[in-house]
Amino acid sequence: YTPLKESDPEVQNIIDKETWRQYSGLELIASENLTSVATMEANGSILTNKYSEGLPGARYYGGNEWIDELEVLCRKRALTAFGLDGNKWGVNVQPYSGSTANFAALTALIQPQDRLMGLGLPDGGHLTHGYYTAKKKMTASSIYFQSLPYGLDPKTQLIDYQNLATQARLFKPRLLICGASAYPRDWDYAALRKIADEHGAYLMADIAHTSGLVAAGELNNPFEYCDVVTTTTHKTLRGPRAGLIFFKKEGEAGKDLEKRVNDAVFPACQGGPHNNTIAAIATSLKQAADPTFKQYAKQVIANARVLGQELVGRGYKLQTEGTDNHLVLWDLRPLGLTGSKVEKVCDLVGITINKNSVSGDASAQTPGGIRLGTSALTSRNLTEPDLKKVADLLHRAVQLSLLLQKEAGSKMLKAFVAVATTGNGEGARLVRE
Ligand code: PLP
Numbered sequence: 001y002t003p004l005k006e007s008d009p010e011v012q013n014i015i016d017k018e019t020w021r022q023y024s025g026l027e028l029i030a031s032e033n034l035t036s037v038a039t040m041e042a043n044g045s046i047l048t049n050k051y052s053e054g055l056p057g058a059r060y061y062g063g064n065e066w067i068d069e070l071e072v073l074c075r076k077r078a079l080t081a082f083g084l085d086g087n088k089w090g091v092n093v094q095p096y097s098g099s100t101a102n103f104a105a106l107t108a109l110i111q112p113q114d115r116l117m118g119l120g121l122p123d124g125g126h127l128t129h130g131y132y133t134a135k136k137k138m139t140a141s142s143i144y145f146q147s148l149p150y151g152l153d154p155k156t157q158l159i160d161y162q163n164l165a166t167q168a169r170l171f172k173p174r175l176l177i178c179g180a181s182a183y184p185r186d187w188d189y190a191a192l193r194k195i196a197d198e199h200g201a202y203l204m205a206d207i208a209h210t211s212g213l214v215a216a217g218e219l220n221n222p223f224e225y226c227d228v229v230t231t232t233t234h235k236t237l238r239g240p241r242a243g244l245i246f247f248k249k250e251g252e253a254g255k256d257l258e259k260r261v262n263d264a265v266f267p268a269c270q271g272g273p274h275n276n277t278i279a280a281i282a283t284s285l286k287q288a289a290d291p292t293f294k295q296y297a298k299q300v301i302a303n304a305r306v307l308g309q310e311l312v313g314r315g316y317k318l319q320t321e322g323t324d325n326h327l328v329l330w331d332l333r334p335l336g337l338t339g340s341k342v343e344k345v346c347d348l349v350g351i352t353i354n355k356n357s358v359s360g361d362a363s364a365q366t367p368g369g370i371r372l373g374t375s376a377l378t379s380r381n382l383t384e385p386d387l388k389k390v391a392d393l394l395h396r397a398v399q400l401s402l403l404l405q406k407e408a409g410s411k412m413l414k415a416f417v418a419v420a421t422t423g424n425g426e427g428a429r430l431v432r433e
Contacts, residue, residue, distance in 0.1 A: 126180065
């Protein structure tokens with residue numbers, strides 16, 4: 001046994017630098033979080049060595065006695081974390097990520113070239129919900145299925161359920177997908193169920209972003225209305241990078257979903273499960289079922305609200321003027337700034353955010369907004385007064401972006417970038433100070 005720092009100091013050094021970046025900066029990427037040391041320990045464990053294609057009790061390899069025990073435990077914890085009855089719901093814990101979970105779910109629910117509807121990417125939807133552009137079908141969900149996006153009401157920037165119902169009457173989808181990567185409000189699952197039922201369509205919720213908040217009971221419950229619920233495990237749920245697929249086991253829709261979902265994950269879309277990841281999911285789900293996690297989820301939302309209020313209080317424009325969940329979408333267009341410009345300036349001063357399209361953007365390539373999330377900062381125990389300071393730092397970063405834009409090409413811009421990028425994060429620290 002030779003530790004990493006001796007056997008590969010080059011990689012160890014990169015890990016050290018990234019560790020410093022994560023802990024010295026302000027992490028505001030809405031799809032990220034800081035998972036626990038216990039979860040990382042499980043993720044980096046000896047379980048990575050084992051092959052176990054198949055399901056507990058039915059594997060294609062020997063030696064899976066303990067892996068079976070692990071996967072059964074993980075499934076049990078997944079149902080417990082979301083308050084589900086094992087007679088009514090089942091779960092597959094093998095998906096490698098949210099995207100593979102979604103593609104496996106589509107494979108299970110509909111046939112190639114069947115029709116699906118999901119929230120359009122420019123309105124906050126995800127690539128895997130049928131995204132394509134006028135030029136290209138670049139996602140598997142639009143290459144192998146016919147897709148029609150639905151969108152937001154341009155006035156309220158909320159999901160336009162009425163228009164969605166009208167579109168669905170023309171398009172007649174076999175599958176309706178809800179859930180988003182950048183939507184700051186909650187979903188009306190009852191309304192979506194009604195629309196799906198009109199066409200005998202399946203209803204699937206992808207709660208990748210909000211699953212921690214759903215598990216804590218802080219948002220509407222998709223399990224009351226949906227046939228399938230997918231999620232990543234690394235966002236608000238605070239686990240390792242992976243995915244889960246929950247499927248209904250009762251009623252007409254649930255009749256054979258268990259087999260269809262399990263077969264879609266393996267062998268249709270994946271090979272051997274990543275058992276180290278399954279152990280890490282199990283560990284994080286135990287944490288998510290603990291009462292302290294409910295407190296965490298409440299604080300994530302309270303922090304996002306304060307962040308939103310502080311920005312609105314400074315005269316900035318947010319999509320829907322605020323938030324119900326962990327994220328806020330900041331529309332920079334009234335300032336004449338693009339999301340990428342502000343993202344770059346924030347990077348230089350140790351604030352990590354991402355550019356994001358906002359409702360009505362002319363092009364998804366040059367988005368007019370940024371997305372901010374409070375999951376990671378809340379994991380570092382930041383509360384409302386801290387978020388007020390964060391809002392002030394963001395305000396200053398945006399003012400700096402405006403100044404730099406005005407001075408583009410000038411000596412001042414060059415000097416700023418030179419200082420900010422010197423040394424090993426030292427320049428960024430100086431600029432921040
Ligand atoms: N679904 C939604 C709503 C997401 O936001 C994301 C990722 O951000 C995914 C699925 C894909 O997850 P992954 O990156 O793990 O494939």
